[in-house]
Amino acid sequence: MRLNVLGRPGPPSGPVKFEEVNAEKITLSWLPPKDDGGSKVTNYVIERRVANRKTWIPVTNEPKERIWTVEGLMEGHEYVFRICAQNKYGVGEPLDSEPEEARKLYAVPGQCEKPTISAVDHDSMMVNWEEPEDDGGSPVTGYWLERKETTSKRWNRVTRDPIRGMAFGVSHNVTGLIEGSQYLFRVTAINAAGCGPPSACTDPIFARDPICKYCMILDFTYALGCLK
Template identity: 40%
Template sequence: VPGPVKNLQVVDTADGEVSLAWEEPESDGGSKVIGYVVERRDVKRKTWTLATDHIDSPEYTVTGLQRDSMYLFRVCARNRVGSGPNVDTDKPVQAKNKFDVPEAPLNVIVGNVTKFGCTVSWEPPESDGGSPITSYIVELRDRTSVKWSPVQVTKADELSAIINDVIENKEYIFRVKAENKAGVGKPSAASQPVKIMDPIERPSPPLNLSWQDQNKNSVQLTWETPLRNGGSMITGYIIERCEDGSDKWLRCNARLCPDLFYKVSGLKYGTKYNYRAFAENAAGVSDPSNLLGPLLADDLH
C-alpha cells in the first residue's frame, strides 16, 4: 500500500466548507496511487465520516459542514492493493470564514434630487470585517411600503450612486450595505424620505411696487409678479409698512394676498411710511421688493 501523504494542511475555510491540500506520499508501495480518501470528524463525536474516496488530485474541499462546529480531517492514499496510513490535521478548525461581514456604512445622504432621480452617497463602515470590501449595495423602499429592494451595486471605491429607477413625485427612503468575501453586512441607517421632483426655491421678489389713491389713513399698493416663481406656484404676497425713520416693519395683511394689489389701511394722518412686498411659494418667502416711500398719509395725493 502507499505510504502516508505529506504536509496535510487546511488552506482555506468558508461557511460550511474547509479546503485541504497535501503532497503525494514518498512511496506508492510499488503500485501507482489511484486516489485519495478524505474523512472528517466533528470533535464532539468519536466516529469518522467519509467525505470522498474517489478524488485523484492532492486537494479537496469538504462541504456540507456545520458553521458552528469544530472539525478534524484525515487523508490517506490508495493504490490497487489498498489504502495507506491516515494522516490527520493537527488541530480542529471551524467551517466558517476567517473574517466577518463588514459593519454598516455611515452617513447616507441623498442629494441632487430632480424629477428623474437622485444621488445617494455614503462613507465606508468603521470595520471591513477583516477582508476588503468588494462592493456596496444600495437599497430603497417606497415610503408607504416596508419592503426594501436592491436598486444598484457599486464597486468598493465608489461611495455614491446615481439612482434613476424611481418614479416622479413618489417618496423614497434609501440605505446601503457593504459586502466582502464573508458576505453582505448589516444595512446603514435609513436616509430621510426624499420626494423625486425638481427642486424648488424661494421666488424672486415682486416687481415695480407702486401706489395709487393715497389719503389720510389708507393707500392702494400695486406690484407685478416676480421674474421667477422658484419652480413652485406663487401662493400669495405679504405687504409690510414702516414709519419713516424707524426700522420696525409691521405686516399689513394677516392672510396672504392672492392679488397684485392691496389696500393698506389704519395709517396715521400726517405720518410718512415706507412699504415693501414679498412673494411666497412652497419653498418660502422671497427677498423684499423695491422700497416704496416715504409716502405721506394725507389727502394731497
C-alpha cells in the same frame, strides 16, 4: 543483492494543510507517502470526524491529486481529517490532521453612514454615501440602495443589480419619483460574506423642483423691471 518488499503504501507525508476554510467546506492538501509499497499510488482515501467524537465518516476515495475539498460541513464544528494512500495492494496507514473549525474567514461589512441627498428635482434625487469603515475582511463589492415613501412601511430596491462602488464615495441618481411625495433612502454594503446592516435612513425629503429655480426667475424679472 537488493530485496524489494511489495505491499500497501505508507502514510502520506504531513502535515495536512488547510488551503481554504469556509463555513461549509474545507480544502485539504498533503504530500505523497515516502514509501509507495513498490507500486504507484493510484488514489487517496479521505475520512472525517467531528473532533469530539470517535466515529470516522467516509468522504471519498476519488482523489488522484493531493488536494481535495471536503463539503457538507457544519459551521462552528471542529473536524479532524485522515488521509490514506492506496495502490494495487491496498490502502495504507492514515495521516491525521489537526482539528480545524468550519467557519467563515470574513464577516459581512459594517454599517454605512447615513446617506445624503443632493440635486433634488420633481421626479429624481441624487443619493450619496461613503463606504463602511469595516469591510468585514473582504472587499465591498457593491451596495443595495433602497427607498420608501414616508407614508409606506415597505422598502424597495432602486436597482435590479447591486450598485458598484467608486474610489471617492458612491452616488446614484434615483429617478421615477412621484412629485410631491416625501421619500427616505438607506444603503447596505455587500461583500463575499453577504449583506451588512442597512444604514440609518436619510432625513425625509420631498420630490419637487428646488425653490431656487423660481427665485432665479423672480430675480431676473425684477432686474428687467429696473432696466426699464
